[in-house]
Amino acid sequence: MSDAERPVLLSVDDDPSVSRAVARDLRRKYGRDFRVIRAETPDTGLEALKELKLKGARVAVILADYRMPEMSGIEFLESAMDIYPRARRALLTAYADTDAAIAAINVVDVDHYLLKPWDPPEEKLYPVVDAMIDSYLDEPDVNAAETKVIGHRWSPPSFEVRDFLARNAVPYRWFQIEEPEALRLLQAANLDPAAELPVVVTPDGGALVAPSTAQLAAAVGLATTPETDLYDLVVVGGGPAGLGAAVYGASEGLRTLLVERYSTGGQAGQSSRIENYLGFPDGVSGGQLTDRARRQAVKFGTEILTSRDAVGLRAHGPGRILSFGDGREVTAHTVIIATGVQYRELVAPGVAELTGRGVYYGSAMTEAASCQGDDVYIVGGANSAGQAAVFFSRVAKSVTLLVRGRSLEDSMSYYLIEQLRSIGNVRVRLETTVTEAHGGDNLEALTLRAPDGSSERVTASHMFVFIGAQPRTDWLADVVERDEHGFIRTGTDLVVDGRMPRGWPLDRDPWPLESSLPGVFVAGDVRAESVKRVASAVGDGAMAVSLAHRYLGSA
Structure with a gap:
């Protein structure tokens, strides 16, 4: 001991x-x-x-x-x-x-x-x-040397802290402010019970009041500052494509830096169960897959930065300079953009006000225990929504999948559709949309529009939104060519009627996965015309590293 x-x-x-x-x-x-x-x-x-x-x-x-x-x-x-x-x-x-x-x-x-x-x-x-x-x-005291979070049940900042810790695989204990132990911890930290929340108590005994993501990351031991200013390869984005690129890059001897603005895993990391990924016949949770990939990348020497937002990219001679939101910069010989996509916001009265207080984007599995015996609504018709419905059906009284389209077959894998049909407390409502969210401190009800145009108000304490996907590439608007939706064009898609992309300086065509800026490659869902699956994203990451090696050899 x-x-x-x-x-x-x-x-x-x-x-x-x-x-x-x-x-x-x-x-x-x-x-x-x-x-x-x-x-x-x-x-x-x-x-x-x-x-x-x-x-x-x-x-x-x-x-x-x-x-x-x-x-x-x-x-x-x-x-x-x-x-x-x-x-x-x-x-x-x-x-x-x-x-x-x-x-x-x-x-x-x-x-x-x-x-x-x-x-x-x-x-x-x-x-x-x-x-x-x-x-x-x-009857001993519980040993709680891990991170402790004290907050309000229906507080968006408290949820964000818990979600950040969970998605970065940081063990923590959650205390609602009403609990006696929460008050004891505040007393021990010399904080008033009316102090701003959340309060995060780190394993070394430090207390952070309403910390920023960067402060929280640094306090729990996640790296937030690069070790050097020059790398062979910088990977931007820590989803399956980015983690795949980091594993292959570092394992092949490249000094590799992976930069993630929130948490490794991306949308796949939030999936409660992935059952069609090669090598996992019994399925694997997104969190487990992410954790294994992250540990594998670190084992090979990848340096991982968390809570670092990439805001700029430019060429400087043979180098590619990446700028962060805090003003710091790093230089790389090659860059792989693997920033993935994010869920679109649901636009309806009340939704924005109740986000983090019953309305959540993605699985938000930290809320699973709170759904015990409740009626849960999931908005979306793709695989992520189906996986969430299966997951929450184990704890919720009922799960209703609200699908805008006319058929699940248009957007969801066959195995998931069959699985949903076999679960007694899951209901699928097609051609149904949410037109309003109601509640005071937290979500209490939803107004739904049925296919015939009629409206219905239903009681709801939790709604999880999985509608569409949009890339976060505004910071690259003047750097690389994108399509009308913001996805980055690569390879032959950049060559139109035999003409090279604007500003292309080389006497060769862009390679597959290469953007309009030589030496900058694109992997995963952020790439235009990509297949939105975990396996294809990992394959993109591996292929991008191979092309980066070729680029380094020819530079």
Whole structure:
């Protein structure tokens, strides 16, 4: 058991000689299995408890001197109970104060008292501490050394923090502000319960109030700053195409940087179950697939930056300079754009106001537990919507798939359609649209338009939106050629009537997956005319690396 995992025995006594003696005797018997901490004032004792609480440590036993000038032992133990209610408590007292100590056992729930001096400890100290430890171990504090998030149930910023941590595979515990443990954590961080939320407590005991994505990423150990200014290959986007490119690039010896604005995995990373990906006959969740790919990329030496937004790209001689939102730049010999696509916003009254408070884009699997026994609505008719319907059917009372088109066969894989038909609590409503979302603090109802034009208001606490996809390529508008929808043109699509793309400087045609800027390749869903499937995106990433190698060899 590591030092951080061992429960704590804390003693507080304002007499230094007594304080040292208590700690000495406790360490002699319990030092192997417990951390022994001593404090010589009540204030330092409470500060130690607050620090331990923020770091997720467990406190098993607290011993406090009955008579201390700043605060009595009884008052100290009362305050300690607010921070560690499950810790066992005892007073160290002189014989003359025995009656007061006994009264304290009944008044403030003190477990025991110990007379000073306690020699020999084998007879007078250890039996009492043994009893308290045994009592504690019957119902110990939960070891919560991971990141902790305190927030409101229907708060968009709280949801965004939880979603960011979950999608970046950062373990965390969620506490609603109404929970007693949330209030204890705020107290330990010296924050008022009315403080701005969410509050994020990191494993090292730091407390962040309403952090930005970049602040959160740095606090939980995600890399946010590049290690150097020059790379062989920079991959922009951490979905399947970007992760595939990173794995193949790094494994083939290229110094590779992967830049992701939010979390690795992209839309595929949010999929609850992918069942048609080669090599996984029983299916695999998007999160599991993403985590394996990320670990594989790192194993080969890929450097991954999270919460870094690429805002500019330009050529400078043989280099390709990528600019970030914070003003920093890196130079690459080759670049692969793999930024994927994002779900389109559902435009209807009330939707924007309730986003993050019952209305979500993508699977938002952090909300699954909250859907227990509820009626869930999913908007969309492609595979992502179908996978979400299957997932939420396991926890929700009912799942209704709202499809704008006339048939699922036009947009969804056959295996998913058959799966949905076999699930009793899933209903599919074709040619149906959402015209309004209703609610105060959170989503309460939806107005639906049926095929015959009639409207119906239905009760709903959760709506997950999967409608269409649009590329996020505005930052490349004057850099590479795009089609009318913003997808990036590549290869032969750039050559029109035998004419090279505008500004093309080379005496060869653009290679497959190469954009109108030589040395900049495109992989995955952001590429014009791409096949919107995970396998094809990974293939694009591998092929783009092969072409990048060819480009480096010819440069």
